[in-house]
Amino acid sequence: MKGFVFNAPTTVVFGSGSIASISGQVSRLGCKNPLVITGPRIGSSSLLDELRRPMEESGLEFRVYDRVSPEPPAETIAEAVSVIRQGGYDLLVGFGGGSTMDFAKIASILAVHDVLIEDMAGNDRVPAKGLPTIMVPTTSGSGSEVSPVAVLSFPDQGMKRGIASRRLIPDAALVDPALTLGLPAEITANTGVDALIHGVESFLSVKANPLSENLSLMACENIARNLVRAVRSGGDLEAREGMSLGSLTAGLAFSMAGTAAVHALAYPLGGQFHVPHGAANAVMLRPLLEFNLPACRERFARLAMAFGVAIPGDLQGSSEAFIRLVIDLSEKAGVKTHLRDLGIPREALATMAEAAMEEVRLLENNPRVLTREDAERLYSEAW
Ligand SMILES: [Fe+2]
Structure with a gap:
């Protein structure tokens, strides 16, 4: 060990x-x-x-x-x-x-x-x-x-x-x-998906350890169970409690294991276009999960198991099921999934890729090495 x-x-x-x-x-x-x-x-x-x-x-x-x-x-x-x-x-x-x-x-x-x-x-x-x-x-x-x-x-x-x-x-x-309880649906969705990403990225991080992993899983479970409920009925205290617990445990997990490339690629959206942090992360989620998949099928399968969507004996199928579930959750929460919907012009993608590569603190936690060309391609996919 x-x-x-x-x-x-x-x-x-x-x-x-x-x-x-x-x-x-x-x-x-x-x-x-x-x-x-x-x-x-x-x-x-x-x-x-x-x-x-x-x-x-x-x-x-x-x-x-x-x-x-x-x-x-x-x-x-x-x-x-x-x-x-x-x-x-x-x-x-x-x-x-x-x-x-x-x-x-x-x-x-x-x-x-x-x-x-x-x-x-x-x-x-x-x-x-x-x-x-x-x-x-x-x-x-x-x-x-x-x-x-x-x-x-x-x-x-x-x-x-x-x-x-x-x-x-x-x-x-x-x-x-x-x-x-009174938080508007859009802020609940953006901040909640950010917390979900903290749970997922800290679990996949190369710095994860057995304690942080369990905190990450606890975060993912709580958020998966309560995110859509909290967005749709803001006054549901039980859902709000689940989200607060999920966000807290995700915070404890990434305090040890860090976050990774989703956050690195989201930063330039905030710095250059003032997109709120949660919305910026949410839009980069799918391309980065798909990019990371080949490097961490087993870890994705463990997440799939925690989310109850694992297919026994099928690592690739389990990984894909997990990605589908996370994307489905964020779509149901109503977050934006395309950079163009956030007002980002296509011409800005190259400069954003340049800026994202500065985030070494986060990129070094990512389970798959990411180059500037990868970053630009991932922005195109998200556009
Ligand atoms: Fe975050």
Whole structure:
């Protein structure tokens, strides 16, 4: 058996109503003066009351910074950092989707260390831990509540880049599925398919280990069972709980095993055309699964078994059945499946392939080596 390293993750408090434990988590971390980081949509909605109420009831003083934009450009963090420094806040609560949590992670570092964001891009380049953070996801997708990764846009480079370091792992994740009940169908679909892809890519990754594999499978099972239900009836708490659990376990799995080429090829769609992360991943899913198939029939067959579509003694048939099932799921969820439907011009494919090859951090996890020519062909297939 191949040996492996398991990095114990952060504290996770999971369950509908678990938001009530927010003040307890703040004091467990020895903090008294938190700043809640969120976006303008949540900042002006009643969802914020779900967080405000338990904090006020326990007499915890806090302020709210609600200017995080979707897929946040790196330079917008500077404003939040000066608010944090001037207010002397001792903890950040990231309250929102992946973009908001990633923003809070990077702000936590910049609040106490003078370092340039671009110098941290890549693996293990964050100089030291920042302010303590608690993440409260309001979508089921990014897994950012437990992951060591933050992704930001660099508009001048037309790129999105990932920063990965154990120093970004939040100090607590408070996962309350009830917070996702009002999430619109389109966001539920895009973020849910992103979580499904985290489960699949972390399972197929060359860095997968027995623990991450089981977390990946658990993620895939929960998401497969609940994605379409959550999209079609957003108020179904059981489906939302399954999606939150799936997204969380996928986040734990890719924190160890990483994601791979679907994410690498999706990044340029976000960086150059501002396609939301989940939608960008969803559109690249089919070409990449078909590309990876010859390199990992046995692993696909294991996934087919987990999804209950395996054909005994037939690796190729099982692999194809698994791909059909995943594509069918994402189509039923209603995500877009063609680049042209996302407003990407055909002429952009070559430049996008060039940019995708920069994502070495992700491409090196892929079970099949992918060249620039492959990337361009896969974009054509997705177009
Ligand atoms: Fe993702």
